[in-house]
Amino acid sequence: MIMRIIENIQEMQRWGEAKRCSGRRIVLVPTMGFLHEGHLSLVRAGRKRGDDLVVSIFVNPTQFAPGEDYASYPSDLERDCRLLEKEGVDVLFHPPAEEIYPKGYQTHVEVERLRSFLCGAFRPGHFRGVATVVAKLFNIVRPHVAIFGAKDYQQLQIIRRMVVDLNFEVDIVGHPLVREQDGLAMSSRNVYLGQDERRAALSLHRSLVTAQSIVRAGERRRERIIEGVRGELDKEPLVQVEYVQLCDPETLEEVKRVEGESLLALAVRLGKARLIDNTILRP
Secondary structure: OOOOEOOOOOHHHHHHHHEEEOOEEEEEEEEOOOOOOOHHHOOOOHHHOOEEEEEEEOOHHHHHHOOOOOOOOOOOOOHHHHHHHOOOOOOOEEOOOHHOOOOOOOOOOOOOOHHHHHHHHHHHHHHHHHHHHHHHHHHHHHOOEEEEEEEHHHHHHHHHHHHHHOOOOOOEEEEEOEEEEOEEEOOOOHOEEEEHHHHHHHHHHHHHHHHHHHHHHOOEEEHHHHHHHHHHHHHHOOOOOEEEEEEEOOOOOOOOOOOEEEEEEEEEEEOEEEEEEEEOOOO
């Protein structure tokens, strides 16, 4: 099967409307490209959930703050196309930025409270850009199902909230985080890591495993759990901790104790790379 590549919004809308009218179930996997096994696991999950599978590749300028890596974000479209064709993707939607944000564009979507926690506190405007572009993708592709990875846990919760609040007829599926064999969460930005930084990055997963061990041993207090996480991260001088938070997995508000499921989320900087990771703690 030859994958169709669409770059024009109107063409993509006509395709989606025709499929809907014929009773086909459309699945969308939004990405920014430079695909890795984590992305491909979303694609494979999507293949099982509908009749027609669309993957979007769009590096969204509105979710990058000044000084971030928008201009240098890793890209290899030719390789991405080969990988997607191999997975049986029906359509690659790959619009240019001026197609998504034409001259004079001034409308944005903002999920107010959820975006204020975790990464939102350190990346002003990031989740406004995410919510806006995802809302546009939903209106352009007209999917029945959209799949997002749980590594970007806050993003997943923001999209879920937006879908409810704005009455989108899209089922949002969260897919489990995918790791390298040594435990590092897969990310396109891992390519930024030098050899020493790559080794230091393993402390993220080790710190989450430490937290799980602390909870299994009977500790429930936030301070003790975060102390154990920070202790593991601080062993690596190259790791600059941005945040470590224990919070409610639905509201993302800070919790004082692990009572039921709690989200442990962290973000660090390692050289040029900003890495995030998370786990769900259960008593």
